[in-house]
Structures are given as C-alpha cells and as structure tokens.
Amino acid sequence: MTESVRGTSRVKRGMAEMLKGGVIMDVINTEQAKIAEDAGAVAVMALERVPADIRAQGGVARMSDPDMIDSIVNSVSIPVMAKARIGHFVEAQVLESLGVDYIDESEVLTPADEANHIDKWNFTVPFVCGATNLGEALRRITEGAAMIRSKGEAGTGNVVEATRHMRQILGDIKRLTVMSDEELFTAAKNLQAPYELVAEVAKTGKLPVVLFTAGGIATPADAALMMQLGADGVFVGSGIFKSGDPAKRGAAIVQATLNYKDAKKIGDASRGLGEAMVGINIDTLPESERYANRGW
C-alpha cells in the first residue's frame, strides 16, 4: 500500500527550493509571459497591472481576472504565481482552484483585512509573503507561508528599500545566533513571533523557508546586489516590462543573478540595455503610499 500525501510543508517549501538562484518576473499578458520564459525566468507572476501602474492609476487593486490567469497558465511551461489581497482568503481559494503554482499574499494589492492575514495552512497551494524584518517573516511562516520575500517598495524602481529589508531580516537572524538561551525568550517577545521558531532560527542561522527579494529591482546590478546580500533569488516587478527593451533586460537580470559574484559578467550583462524604468525617490512618497507598511 503506497500512501501519497499532497500539500505537505516539505512539498510546499520544496517548491520554493527549486526556484532558488532564479528570477521571477511580473507579467500582465501571454506575450509578456513568453518573453519572460524566453529570457530564462524560473516563474512568472500573473497580474493585471504591474506595481508602477497600480501606483500611477490608484484605486483598489484586486486579484486578477481568472481568464487572464488561465491564459498565462496555458501559455508557458514554467510555474505561474498570482497575487491575492492580504487577508482575502476567498481570492486565495479562487486562485488555488485555477491551479496556480504559488500564491503571493501581497501588500501591492489593497489589503482586505487590516488585522489578519490568510490562514495559509488551510491550503494545498503554497504561499509566499512579504516581510520587512524577521518578526514579520516569522509571523507569516507561523501562518503557513512556505516562502518569504523581502518587501522593498514595489513599483518604484528604487532598490533602497529592498536593501534595507534584506539587511534588516538577515541582521535580525545574525543577532539571534549569538544570543544566550534566556535572551531568546525576550527576543521572541520583541519579535512578536513564537519562541520555538525563534529558537530554530537562532540554531540554524537561517529562515526555515527560502528568502527571495522584491520591490525596486530594476537593473542587473540591483539583482546581483540582492544576491550578494544573501537573497536566494529575486522578484522583478515593473523593472522589466516598464523598461525600453524587456527581452534584453530580462535576460540580463537572469545572467546577473547567476553570476552575482562576477563583476565582469554583471558589467557585460549591463551593456546597452536601453532605458531603465523611471524611478521614484522613496522620500517623495507619502507614508500612505508606501506598500511596505501594509501587513501586520
């Protein structure tokens, strides 16, 4: 008798392990999805508007049209992710029924619940969630997230927040590893995360799930910076399809993510890419328009 079980933590977290060292690209139609696959993306994020457009157009941002997600699922062979609003477990149920490979419970969309995130243990499909610090990452893992991405500030083309969040998460982890046992109890209290998980991270020196970076990556050097800081891979949202030559820039970011320690290859990948997306300086963004503040 062979028992077969779906949706286990090992299967959900393992899926993210397979994406490591890769670039996940935001796409809004099948044409872009194919360009992303040709460029070497390990997965695509299907959404109706890239964050830069959500920012520009305003209004409530929601889960994408199932027709649009279906068409992207059918157009590429690589995994397809899609976004649900924070706390909107029905959008997540719909995305699971569509057969997407990963759900991003994302601060880029307008939150549907200002107190609670989705109980992700209830799902067979795995979830990725954003975090700005270790406490937030561990709360999301406690709720069942199988992958974490640093939030950065999506749709700005400005890498500064991604850098801040990666340094914060990894710095928080480093500090745990040198704490004594009694200090870990206080650390758990301060991080607002379960003690068992805090103790595990202190012992292993890493998150129990894969850690990607997102939010503001626009160039090959940005991607390599994130990898050198310790990311397992990168999400690129507006940075590719809001640039002058998406196919070329996408491929260049893939090369820089692979060769992230090789300055010469990163330089070669950076040549003649045409215009990068126009960025936004974070200090000109009012607090209310900072997506990274969403999530609790």
Add this chain to the structure above:
Amino acid sequence: MTIGVLALQGDFREHIAALAKLGENAVEIRTVEQLEQVAALIIPGGESTTISLLAKSTGLDLAIAERIKSGMAIYGSCAGMILLANEILDGRDDQISFNAIDITVRRNGFGRQVDSFEAKLKSTLFADLMGVFIRAPKIEKIGTNVEVLAWVEVQGERTPVMVRSGSALATCFHPELNDDGVVHKYFVDMVHNQQS
C-alpha cells in the same frame, strides 16, 4: 575525489549538503573549467528550461555532453532527469537533452504544484524509500538498457521513478529534500566503483 553539482539554478546547495553528510567532497559547478576538476556530476532540481538556457550560455551544455560520452557518472533529480532523458514531452523545443538515458519523460507529468506529493516508494534496492515529487516529470516510456530501481503507485497505476542506464542515474523525486541520504549513497557508490 570530488563530485560536482551543477549550480546554475535550483536546489544545488541541498545536493551538496547531502553529499557532505556522506563525507564526500562536493563543489558547485558554474563554468567549464570547474567541470574539468570533478569526477562526477549531479544536475539538481530546478526549472529545466532555465537550467538549459544557462547551460548553453556558459558552454556547459557541450562540456557536459562530452563528459557523459566519455563515461562520467552523472545523476539528475527532477529537472536533472529531464535533461538526461532521450525524449522530452511538453518541453520547449530549444531545451537540452543529453541523451544519457533512453526514457521518454513528460514535464510536470504528475501535474502542477497543487498535485505535488510525498509518497512511499517501492524499490528493489531500498526498504523504506520516500519520494518528494514537486511538479515532477513522469516517465512515460522506458527504452533499451534502462534499469528501473523504484516505482510509485498513484491511483492504482505503477510508474517508474528511479532509473539507471550505465553510469547515468535519474529520479523523478527529490532525495536531497529528505534526510535519509540513501539515493545519494547509491550514487556515491556508483562513482567510487567507477573510479576504482
């Protein structure tokens, strides 16, 4: 003796950790020069299309094909199996096929991520073998000179999931995500027998 793990994309660190646990010397392979330094190679899990594209851009596609031809021991898990297979269904036309094992595999043949599963396997070699299948390829046809070492039973259907052809080994599942290390031990023994 050193075993290389192709480190273009995917869970290569888990393979290196599994080899290290067995006391083996394991290194990441990203260039043709690095490949020349190793006695054997593992192609990890990941996205087979991405690994293919990056192997071509680094020249590793030709270098690996050459080493396979000269008899180097090689093991591929999941995406790695797809690259080693003679024939790929539902793949991209431009993806690499090293023709190391005469099998026909279907990419994501067990379904999408929501269908990914863990199961106990049946095997002629291992007593309690568990398999972690993640968007796994399915072997649809076994050709010549292929030995089946393990099977999985899904909905009453028995499917081969671990195969060997000479010095090439492949699994649909990810033993690198398990702690038991038996599949890696089997491969390491293959390499040692070949070297002695």
